[in-house]
Each structure stands twice: as C-alpha cells, then as structure tokens.
Amino acid sequence: PPQLPRWKRSRRELLQCLERFLQALVTGEPLSVPPAAGQPGWERFLACCRGQGLLAPQERHGRPETPAATAGPLYLILDDNFYYQSMRYEVYQLARKYSMSFCQLFLDCPLECCLQRNRLRSHPLPDQTICLMARKIEMPDLKKNAWEQNSLILKSFDRTLEDDEQIISFLATALENPVKQNKENLEQKEADRAICAASTVHQADQICRRIISQAMKDAKDKNILPSEMKSLAEELNKLKAEILEDLRQGNNLKNQTCSVTSSFQREATNVVNKYIFK
Known part of the structure; x- marks a missing residue:
C-alpha cells in the first residue's frame, strides 16, 4: 500500500502515544513505546508529559515511567484544528475504549477575523492556508452525530467572563459523564x-x-x-x-x-x- 502522508503518520503516531498513556493511567503499569511509533516522537511525547507534571518522578535513571498520581480531576486537552470529524472521532473512540469523558470545544471564528489574527502572529501562515482550512473544517454536528453531543460551540470574537464560566461548567459536566461502551457494534x-x-x-x-x-x-x-x-x-x-x-x-x-x-x-x-x- 502507498505510504501515508507525513501529517497523517504524525497524527496516528500521536494517537498511539496517547493510548499508551491512557493504558498506563488505567492499569498503573509503566509506560511503554507503541510498536508503530518512532522513538523521536515517543521521546517528544514523554517530554511533553513531564513538562505538564503528568509523570511520576523516576527513582532511578532508565526505569520505565508511570503516570503521576493526581489529587483532583485530570483533563487532557488536545489543542488542534481537528478540521475533519473523522479526526475527532478517533479521539472519541479512545475515550470510549477506556470509559473516559470526552468533549469538544469549537471556536467559531469568521474567516476575515482569522486572517487578521494570523497576520499579527510572529510567524503567520500564508493566507491561502487559512482560507483552505476555513473551507475544509467541519463543525460538530450535534443532530447527526450522537458522539458529538457533548460539544460546546462559542463565537470566537472576544473572550468574555461568561465564556470562561460556560467552559468551566461544560468541562465539569463532561467529567461527570464518561463515555460508555455502546451495546451496538x-x-x-x-x-x-x-x-x-x-x-x-x-x-x-x-x-x-x-x-x-x-x-x-x-x-x-x-x-x-x-x-x-x-x-x-x-x-x-x-x-x-x-x-x-x-x-x-x-x-x-x-x-x-x-x-x-x-x-x-x-x-x-x-x-x-x-x-x-x-
């Protein structure tokens, strides 16, 4: 079969790393590199986890790492465009597999506003990239997709205190309602x-x-x-x-x-x- 595009391989590799973390979180077993993931990608993933305080301190060098114990709820935030519904569904499948909560926060921003904000970045993307993303992106479809019911869509003009309160409430509700295994196949x-x-x-x-x-x-x-x-x-x-x-x-x-x-x-x-x- 033809080799997958680089971006698709990277996404798949990251999902595999994320699943290994979830497995370790549920079982308490040490983290282990996924067979299909490259060592550099796995090391970047571990470094990110360490930076977020998600891994327990190693008692000795070279010992497999385990997720750190947390006193409160743990939220794993995947900050990405996820412009196709199928990309988001892959994450939902992981949540369902391990009976964890899943929710989506979608920021609905007009194209012209996106272009203006992009131009203010230190390293802006080409305008055509932003336009292409606007054309391809698929909003959560709460009527069609049962798995997207737990979605919050906000108008991304200016962040308000009401938005912050709504997001906090939304996350709390999601945490109380983990995804359950569906009886249907x-x-x-x-x-x-x-x-x-x-x-x-x-x-x-x-x-x-x-x-x-x-x-x-x-x-x-x-x-x-x-x-x-x-x-x-x-x-x-x-x-x-x-x-x-x-x-x-x-x-x-x-x-x-x-x-x-x-x-x-x-x-x-x-x-x-x-x-x-x-």
Missing part, C-alpha cells in the same frame, strides 16, 4: 464505512487517472514544452491527491464519486488551459 459499522470509503475512493482514483491521461494528451497535442509537461503532470497529480483525500475523509459517501470527478474534470481543464494559453 459501532466498530463493525465503522469498518463497513471504511470499506465503502475505500471502494468509492478507488473508483474516483481510476476516473481521475483517465482524466489526467486525456489532459496530458491534449496538452501534448498543443505542443507544450517537455519541461512544462512535467510541471503540468505534477500539478494534476497534486490536485488528484487533494480531491481523493477530501473524498476519503467525507462522511456522506453516497453519490459523491460523480460530483467529485466532475469537479476534478473542471479543475483539471482549468489547469491545462493555464499552460496552453500562456
């Missing part, structure tokens, strides 16, 4: 959905490949330079990868293949025309 449902998604993505991939092949033939017929043909191929393949990733992460897979490939056809034509009419 949700894991099987997710496996079925994954199979359906893989089939849909495969179909779309085959269609996109044919579109690219025809686009390259059309470009060659227009006598585009070999160096530009190479750039064109790279651009079309990058476009294909982005569209397939969006499809792969989508929740509603029905009737998506046709709309996605139609969209790819239009965008591919625009890319080719850019080279033809230079």
Whole structure:
C-alpha cells in the first residue's frame, strides 16, 4: 500500500502515544513505546508529559515511567484544528475504549477575523492556508452525530467572563459523564464505512487517472514544452491527491464519486488551459 502522508503518520503516531498513556493511567503499569511509533516522537511525547507534571518522578535513571498520581480531576486537552470529524472521532473512540469523558470545544471564528489574527502572529501562515482550512473544517454536528453531543460551540470574537464560566461548567459536566461502551457494534459499522470509503475512493482514483491521461494528451497535442509537461503532470497529480483525500475523509459517501470527478474534470481543464494559453 502507498505510504501515508507525513501529517497523517504524525497524527496516528500521536494517537498511539496517547493510548499508551491512557493504558498506563488505567492499569498503573509503566509506560511503554507503541510498536508503530518512532522513538523521536515517543521521546517528544514523554517530554511533553513531564513538562505538564503528568509523570511520576523516576527513582532511578532508565526505569520505565508511570503516570503521576493526581489529587483532583485530570483533563487532557488536545489543542488542534481537528478540521475533519473523522479526526475527532478517533479521539472519541479512545475515550470510549477506556470509559473516559470526552468533549469538544469549537471556536467559531469568521474567516476575515482569522486572517487578521494570523497576520499579527510572529510567524503567520500564508493566507491561502487559512482560507483552505476555513473551507475544509467541519463543525460538530450535534443532530447527526450522537458522539458529538457533548460539544460546546462559542463565537470566537472576544473572550468574555461568561465564556470562561460556560467552559468551566461544560468541562465539569463532561467529567461527570464518561463515555460508555455502546451495546451496538459501532466498530463493525465503522469498518463497513471504511470499506465503502475505500471502494468509492478507488473508483474516483481510476476516473481521475483517465482524466489526467486525456489532459496530458491534449496538452501534448498543443505542443507544450517537455519541461512544462512535467510541471503540468505534477500539478494534476497534486490536485488528484487533494480531491481523493477530501473524498476519503467525507462522511456522506453516497453519490459523491460523480460530483467529485466532475469537479476534478473542471479543475483539471482549468489547469491545462493555464499552460496552453500562456
């Protein structure tokens, strides 16, 4: 199988490290590196835990570390965009597996406000990155997803005292209501959905490949330079990868293949025309 993108490998590795911490928290056993996680990533995770005071002091160097005993409730805050619902669902699955609480705090901020705030950062991201994130991000859907019921959506213009009080109350309520194992076989449902998604993505991939092949033939017929043909191929393949990733992460897979490939056809034509009419 093709190697996962670096960002996806990093996310998966972090989730594996987080699960090892939860296992140790529940069982009291020492922490151990996940088989699939790289040593550098594991060391960064441990360093972060130490910095937060989450690990007990080692009695001697080299001894496996264990989670520190806590006098009060322990909150693990994952500060990330989690722009796809599927990303957040992976964390929910961990909470359910270990019967822990799970909640989501979503800050709803207008795009223009995000762009303004980004420009004030010491190392701002490109505007197009912020715009792309705004287009892709999926808000919690409390009506559709039962697992997202425990979500708080705040308008992120200016933080107020009322917001702080609401967040504190929200966290306290979540702590009192840990996720319980569902009697229904949700894991099987997710496996079925994954199979359906893989089939849909495969179909779309085959269609996109044919579109690219025809686009390259059309470009060659227009006598585009070999160096530009190479750039064109790279651009079309990058476009294909982005569209397939969006499809792969989508929740509603029905009737998506046709709309996605139609969209790819239009965008591919625009890319080719850019080279033809230079």
